[in-house]
Amino acid sequence: MHAVLAPSFTSADFWAIAPVTFLVFCGLAVLLLDAFFPRREHEWLAYLSIASLLLTGALASWLQGCASREALSGMLLTDPLSHFAVLTLLVAAALSCISSLGYLREMRADRAEYYGLLLLCTAGAMLMVQAGDLVMIFLGLETMSIALYVLVAMRPDNRLSTEASLKYFLLGAFTSALLLFGMALVYGGSGGQTNLGEILATLQSSSAGTSPVVLIAGAILVLLGFLFKVAVVPFHMWAPDVYLGAPTNVTAFMATGVKAAAFVVLLRLVGLSSAMTVFRGHLADVLWVLAALSMTVGNLVALQQTSVKRMLAYSSITHAGYMLVGVLTFLTSSGELATRGTGSVLFYLVAYVLMNLGAFGVVALLGREGEEGDNLQCFKGLSRNRPLVALAMAVLMFSLAGIPPSAGFMGKFYLFAAGLKAGYVWLVVLALLNSAISVFYYLRVVMLMYMQQPEGEYRKAETCQVCASCGLALTSLGVVLLGILPGGFLHYALESARSLLP
């Protein structure tokens, strides 16, 4: 029971944390290398970071074959879901590294700390998605968040960046405090358990020494904390400002990697909550309302934005609403349907990660001489000046709007099909209506790129953009590929989802 008092560290434990440890060492190495070999340009550190992210992914996949389901006395879960989430995170981090190659220099913010902190932040997120214990969830979340507070302020001379950093910091710390108090109550209410598996066992046996009221109060606070993190209406106020103010490559990682990590943990926690039969029905009602609100409010406000970054921020709130449909399906159904709900959320998460990384990557490509290229004006006539970039952006916008054949369409299809099967007809109807509305603001960007004349002279970038363009090509190809041949990947997502069920 009290595994902490009798620590045993076996070689299996070592291999389970090897990928995270490797990434942390790489992050520290990047910081130290810059201290010992200072150069004016830090592109070599970017290549090093990308290489270390890819190596971590390879290491994680290689070790996955021989791993048991949990390690470090249940602190770390090494199930297929963890592996899926870890790979998604690493892809997100690597692609935002690629998109930062020219962008940071163009923004006069080319610092080595960016790469070191990004690696440490990814390591924190990896710990969070693998966590099998409340302690680990909290530590992973904080490792990730504290690195992010600094990353958001990566342009200290820019007022928007510092302002975003302060807002993110205050809201983030407040959220962690809510979460932590919730964890304390769950710990007390479950009779002294912090391990997710043991909490589940306590819930199912409802043994003496547990207090359902305290437990439910704690669960509400913990879920509230994560709903803040995934930016669902009405807990979304911070997201547009922070996404707008942060440097675009950091926004790309925040909107994708961090959100994916928070969603995976949310799925694990919702899985726990579904064992509390009293609580489950109420939670489902609340999530229904939140999903409906997120879709509608996010969409309606996104319609009025003139900044593409802010528009994407509101659209990410909308997408969180869509994904809640899958979470709801998972919460209220059992067996194969629950797996389908979770699997569709995972599939959509990957589609969402690719689409947003690409879209923010395009915004990063348009940044010039310390100015962001996020205004809608910057997209006017882009097809004349940068035909390939415009094509990639068009593909990504079509996918975000959910037009076939794209990953966004397939993702929505699986999500809503699972939702319909679970009986959420009205919610799915609302989601479909919202998808139709969202076509307007996504296609407005495409229209500006292809049907309008460029305004003024096109300013060439000072920096080489080959790498960033390759990253863009990768994401748009991925989006199309997932749209045409989703079968194999869906199977993988479902297999990963299966590990959530007991």
Next chain:
Amino acid sequence: MSWLPELQHYVLLATALFFIGLIGVLTRRNAIVIFMSIELMLNAANLCFVAFSRYLGSPVGHLFSFMVMVVAACEVAVGLAIIVLIFRERRSVNVDDVNIMRW
């Protein structure tokens, strides 16, 4: 007869501290005071952990509260740096002044 506090007293105290912190975050406008209120909420959680740990005879709560202290220290380091950055730029740490972007 000496009076000994029971578990529920500790939990009540922790809840009171938590809500004082919560009200502070929601009503105060000075970034440093907001931050102090957040620290109060973290300490309420710590008190809760330690009390539960003592009364339930499970050592994990003690461990958790140590972790929280470490994390809170890290947060102070980063948070104060951000607040200093804001102050240098605007000569104010009032969150109402930090509003180029609307909330």
